[in-house]
Amino acid sequence: MIEKKILIVSGTHGNELNPVWAVKKFRNLINTSPQSNSLEFILGNPKALEEGLRYIDVDLNRSFNVLKTASNQNFYEVNRSEYLISKYGIQGTKACPIVIDLHTTTSCMGTSIVMYGRRQRDFCLAAILQAKFGLPIYLHEKDVNQTGFLVEAWPCGLVIEIGPVAQNHYDSEITERFLIILSFLGDLINNLENNKINLPSEISLFVHQKSIDYPRANNDINALIHPLRINNDWKMIEEGDPLFLNIKNETISYLGKEKIFPLFIGEAAYREKNIAMSFTKKEILKCDPAWISAFLSF
Ligand SMILES: [Zn+2]
Missing domain, CATH: 3.40.630.10 (Zn peptidases)
Known part of the structure; x- marks a missing residue:
């Protein structure tokens, strides 16, 4: 022992x-x-x-x-x-x-x-x-x-x-x-x-589903985390909620059918890993x- x-x-x-x-x-x-x-x-x-x-x-x-x-x-x-x-x-x-x-x-x-x-x-x-x-x-x-x-x-x-x-x-x-x-x-x-x-x-639990990258053009990031998403980790989103705001000021929205909870939104160290945020689903055990x-x- x-x-x-x-x-x-x-x-x-x-x-x-x-x-x-x-x-x-x-x-x-x-x-x-x-x-x-x-x-x-x-x-x-x-x-x-x-x-x-x-x-x-x-x-x-x-x-x-x-x-x-x-x-x-x-x-x-x-x-x-x-x-x-x-x-x-x-x-x-x-x-x-x-x-x-x-x-x-x-x-x-x-x-x-x-x-x-x-x-x-x-x-x-x-x-x-x-x-x-x-x-x-x-x-x-x-x-x-x-x-x-x-x-x-x-x-x-x-x-x-x-x-x-x-x-x-x-x-x-x-x-x-x-x-x-x-x-x-x-x-x-x-x-x-x-x-x-x-x-x-x-x-x-908030169970990992997938991570998403920033929208890119020729590998360069061309949209930032949307102001309504930033600082809102653990908050539920559904279809149509904004994710990113691009350089032309267009909103890029979440298009999934399931309600999800984004985490690590905009984490600085994850940019090199091509992660803008991770999507999770709630589970109770x-x-x-x-x-x-x-x-x-x-
Ligand atoms: Zn660390």
Whole structure:
């Protein structure tokens, strides 16, 4: 049996400063308290952080499943992902079965949870955090264009994503939100083992359907996110609602028949991935008590 520690990763993207600051402050505050025994901390991408860049060679948070080849074997992030798994992964020298990866976004996502796939342990953790803090959950699944996320390399893991905040910008209101969650996580395993936390009856999810790109002409973006859409993440839209406003001031509307909820609207880092926003559908699941036993069964 391995020690049930939660690994807290900050700075997976080197231009997201607030998680790094929050962790630094939190560690200072907890010092040698019992919370410090249940958590482990690591900087995801220290080199990118030093440079103020999202990444050096490739996105670290898409590098946890890449096959090493002659062309990528010297990529900083490919080697960094191997190091992180070899040290903190389930077989690692400082193994942590659970990971929480802290991120910020330029989109108006508020404080939110991102989960990848439908693992029981992830459901357990996400349901508890949702019930405690009222956080919306983006279930990012079945997206063949985006894989290799850090938390998928651990048996249990979630992303906490807070925004909006600009890249390379400190915002103390955002760091305080991370601190509240870190403090809760510090006591979580102890509280669960002593039955001080119960699962809620339901978990509410925003399930990934697809991502859409900006309208383009000859590869160049020729429309921006519509003013009625910007800052309206998690808000339902239906056929005819505006998505983009082009250079001729024409509105480009959503033409789908289904009601959907757009997320990560206009996220600055996703432009290079040809993503203007992601469409999700709402789903409510009954929580299963087996999730807690799975979570505690390391
Ligand atoms: Zn990030």
